[in-house]
Amino acid sequence: MMLSIEQTNPMTTDAPIRWTRKHLLSLEELSADEIRFILDTADSFKEVSTRSIKKVPALRGKVLVNTFFEDSTRTRTSFALAAQRLSADVIDFSEKTSSVSKGETLVDTARNIEAMGVDIIVLRHPAAGAAQKLARNVQCSVVNAGDGAHEHPTQGLLDLYTIRERFGRIEGLTVAVVGDIANSRVARSNLWGLLKMGAKVIFVGPSTLCPRAFEQLGATVVHNFDDVIGQIDVINMLRVQFERIKSSQFPSVREFTSFFGLTWDRFQRCKKDVFIMHPGPMNRGIEIQSDIADGPQSGILKQVTNGLAVRMAVLYLVAGV
Amino acid sequence: MGWRYGWLCCIWWPGCSVGRLPVPLPFGFAVNVMSTLLIQNGTILDPSRVFEQRKDLLIRDGRIAAVGSGLGKADRVIDATHCFVTPGLVDIHVHFREPGDEEEETIATGSAAAVAGGFTSVCCMPNTKPALDNEGQIEFVIREAQRAGLANVYPVGAITKARAGKELAEIGLMAERGAIAFSDDGVGVADPAVMRKALQYCRMFDALIMQHCEEPSLGGGAMHAGLVATTLGLPGIPAEAEQLMIGRDLLLNRTIGCRYHVQHISTAWSVELIRQAKIDGWNVTAEVSPHHLLLTDESCRTYDTNYKMNPPLRTLADVKACVAGVKDGTIDILATDHAPHLAEEKELEFQYAPMGIIGLECALALYIKALIDPGHIEWMKLVEMMSTRPAQIARLPAGTLAEGAVADVTIIDPSINWTIDVEQFKGKSRNCPFQGWNVRGRAIHTIVGGEIKWALT
Numbered sequence: 027m028m029l030s031i032e033q034t035n036p037m038t039t040d041a042p043i044r045w046t047r048k049h050l051l052s053l054e055e056l057s058a059d060e061i062r063f064i065l066d067t068a069d070s071f072k073e074v075s076t077r078s079i080k081k082v083p084a085l086r087g088k089v090l091v092n093t094f095f096e097d098s099t100r101t102r103t104s105f106a107l108a109a110q111r112l113s114a115d116v117i118d119f120s121e122k123t124s125s126v127s128k129g130e131t132l133v134d135t136a137r138n139i140e141a142m143g144v145d146i147i148v149l150r151h152p153a154a155g156a157a158q159k160l161a162r163n164v165q166c167s168v169v170n171a172g173d174g175a176h177e178h179p180t181q182g183l184l185d186l187y188t189i190r191e192r193f194g195r196i197e198g199l200t201v202a203v204v205g206d207i208a209n210s211r212v213a214r215s216n217l218w219g220l221l222k223m224g225a226k227v228i229f230v231g232p233s234t235l236c237p238r239a240f241e242q243l244g245a246t247v248v249h250n251f252d253d254v255i256g257q258i259d260v261i262n263m264l265r266v267q268f269e270r271i272k273s274s275q276f277p278s279v280r281e282f283t284s285f286f287g288l289t290w291d292r293f294q295r296c297k298k299d300v301f302i303m304h305p306g307p308m309n310r311g312i313e314i315q316s317d318i319a320d321g322p323q324s325g326i327l328k329q330v331t332n333g334l335a336v337r338m339a340v341l342y343l344v345a346g347v
Numbered sequence: 348m349g350w351r352y353g354w355l356c357c358i359w360w361p362g363c364s365v366g367r368l369p370v371p372l373p374f375g376f377a378v379n380v381m382s383t384l385l386i387q388n389g390t391i392l393d394p395s396r397v398f399e400q401r402k403d404l405l406i407r408d409g410r411i412a413a414v415g416s417g418l419g420k421a422d423r424v425i426d427a428t429h430c431f432v433t434p435g436l437v438d439i440h441v442h443f444r445e446p447g448d449e450e451e452e453t454i455a456t457g458s459a460a461a462v463a464g465g466f467t468s469v470c471c472m473p474n475t476k477p478a479l480d481n482e483g484q485i486e487f488v489i490r491e492a493q494r495a496g497l498a499n500v501y502p503v504g505a506i507t508k509a510r511a512g513k514e515l516a517e518i519g520l521m522a523e524r525g526a527i528a529f530s531d532d533g534v535g536v537a538d539p540a541v542m543r544k545a546l547q548y549c550r551m552f553d554a555l556i557m558q559h560c561e562e563p564s565l566g567g568g569a570m571h572a573g574l575v576a577t578t579l580g581l582p583g584i585p586a587e588a589e590q591l592m593i594g595r596d597l598l599l600n601r602t603i604g605c606r607y608h609v610q611h612i613s614t615a616w617s618v619e620l621i622r623q624a625k626i627d628g629w630n631v632t633a634e635v636s637p638h639h640l641l642l643t644d645e646s647c648r649t650y651d652t653n654y655k656m657n658p659p660l661r662t663l664a665d666v667k668a669c670v671a672g673v674k675d676g677t678i679d680i681l682a683t684d685h686a687p688h689l690a691e692e693k694e695l696e697f698q699y700a701p702m703g704i705i706g707l708e709c710a711l712a713l714y715i716k717a718l719i720d721p722g723h724i725e726w727m728k729l730v731e732m733m734s735t736r737p738a739q740i741a742r743l744p745a746g747t748l749a750e751g752a753v754a755d756v757t758i759i760d761p762s763i764n765w766t767i768d769v770e771q772f773k774g775k776s777r778n779c780p781f782q783g784w785n786v787r788g789r790a791i792h793t794i795v796g797g798e799i800k801w802a803l804t
Contacts, residue, residue, distance in 0.1 A: 054578075131694050131695055153697065153699060154696075155579065155697045155698075156696050158650050159697075173580075174580050174581070174698065175581070176579055176581075211580060214580060237577055
């Protein structure tokens with residue numbers, strides 16, 4: 027198919043690879059080249075957002091459905107806006123209940139949506155593997171917007187993009203992902219993406235929420251934040267996901283903050299040019315102190331801005347296959 | 348011998364017999380016939396007497412009449428050249444879903460699957476809806492099995508009312524009515540006080556307890572807790588969930604001495620606990636399922652729900668330990684944990700999909716692949732573990748080819764190469780991770796009470 031955005035088409039540059047993936051399901055399955063290609067594509071889309079008319083006709087006539095089985099504000103909005111800037115038609119399908127209680131399976135729901143002539147399904151679902159399942163059962167493209175505790179690839183990509191934008195590189199950086207690692211899809215997508223791009227990944231969290239098993243995947247697992255605080259280039263503070271923590275995995279919020287929160291005291295001991303990130307939504311005062319989140323070394327709002335460009339790139343690429 | 352049954356119907360219920368009697372038979376044809384069946388030229392393999400010789404086997408009126416040579420003429424002769432003639436296979440762990448989930452399996456379709464897999468006797472678990480927790484339910488299963496008229500189906504009663512783990516079910520009355528063992532399978536009895544009571548109470552009736560060993564406060568996940576679950580972001584069931592309950596039960600039962608059987612063992616330390624208990628002379632037996640000898644949690648990487656079962660697929664070290672347990676006798680028997688589920692249910696997301704896979708129609712070939720092909724055990728031991736020993740544990744009239752025994756016989760052709768195709772299965776459900784596997788060995792005739800209930804075409 028032809029996409030008519032010659033003025034911004036990254037495909038006309040000397041692309042190192044040809045994009046062949048119809049779906050974006052995880053970062054685990056992507057190669058470093060593919061990740062780099064998405065980030066480069068996002069570069070050209072970022073410029074679009076600076077124009078007075080923030081719209082290109084790349085996906086004109088295409089239909090995207092935001093299928094969200096979980097609460098989400100920023101991811102859904104970001105995908106919707108990304109699609110609209112590419113001139114796609116966007117439909118919202120939100121269902122808070124899981125497919126089980128509704129009596130219709132996820133696959134059925136998706137096939138019904140697809141039967142209406144949809145080109146891309148963006149799926150957020152509480153069950154790990156939901157996006158994979160969907161991709162095996164529909165003809166259209168599937169973009170994983172978070173599946174249970176498995177992966178959140180576009181979040182991982184926008185984190186990579188934001189780090190690259192800040193440092194000019196990813197390779198050789200030391201990135202700490204801090205907090206509830208076990209229940210975090212962001213942590214897993216960060217891990218795969220960062221490792222593939224040559225960064226060192228340190229997972230920091232209480233032993234109940236930060237299993238040693240991640241060392242076998244290439245991360246360094248640390249339970250004492252202060253041990254590593256001085257050697258970190260990027261700190262990605264994860265949200266403490268109270269809704270996913272079944273029984274008490276740590277004694278109290280107070281204790282969690284004391285050992286794993288990004289407090290002012292801890293921030294003082296960081297590298298001078300440390301870069302602070304958070305996938306949001308933040309529990310201010312729990313995992314991150316407000317003035318750090320809002321301070322000059324925070325990239326938190328940049329992440330949101332870049333999320334748009336990265337998602338435009340992803341939608342553009344998968345729709346072109 | 349459907350025509351005989353049809354003929355009897357003709358006498359008792361002349362009005363309703365038409366459908367059962369395809370060919371009208373002359374009056375008196377089926378009366379007083381000495382029915383004989385001769386199985387020729389096979390290798391008789393009878394672990395109950397450690398007998399392995401190429402002989403003929405004669406069945407007369409539903410019982411084993413003789414094993415030998417030159418046994419004369421018979422009404423029907425089966426040539427079993429190159430085949431093993433074994434006591435009918437016995438599976439003491441199946442789920443037939445009736446009553447409650449007849450769309451997944453019924454006692455009739457489950458029985459059909461059993462005989463197609465070479466099993467002449469099966470014990471069905473009580474996690475039906477409602478649970479088999481009273482004599483009426485026990486009687487229902489027995490009657491439905493008789494109506495199906497294929498395999499011997501023995502019901503297992505629930506240990507606690509509604510399998511809720513709170514109050515003991517009417518174990519004595521169920522035992523009187525034909526329950527051959529007691530289990531809350533699907534869940535373990537979580538409360539140690541209740542379990543202690545169950546062991547003490549069952550001891551009084553010398554009843555067998557089969558435990559699904561899973562400490563619920565540690566269980567409840569979707570797959571084995573390990574690297575793969577961590578990678579996939581799925582909630583795990585740690586190996587300790589199984590080991591804790593086994594260890595607890597062994598200690599509780601140490602002084603009680605109830606007949607205690609560990610169902611579907613899956614972890615290395617479970618094997619070790621039982622090995623030690625047996626060395627110490629404690630009363631315990633254990634079973635394993637084919638998938639815990641052939642598959643690991645690596646298979647779950649694609650979120651394929653046909654690899655979701657409970658206990659979950661564990662690690663390679665666990666598989667090896669289970670095989671070692673089979674070899675040294677720590678694990679007594681080979682079961683299937685045949686657990687049919689609807690395709691629609693298995694189509695759900697991994698976390699939400701039900702646990703379990705079907706097993707009756709491929710278990711024999713899978714055990715050959717897991718245990719005989721790599722040289723872990725011999726045929727005699729395999730048949731012992733799939734027939735004689737389970738019959739002993741559940742005290743069933745099966746597992747032997749001794750003269751006078753009920754003629755439950757399976758003829759196995761060990762050299763048939765075939766590809767597992769669930770679409771050919773007689774059971775109702777298709778949830779099987781072994782679809783497409785190339786295997787060898789198959790039951791070509793399954794004879795129950797002297798009647799051929801399955802013949803491979």
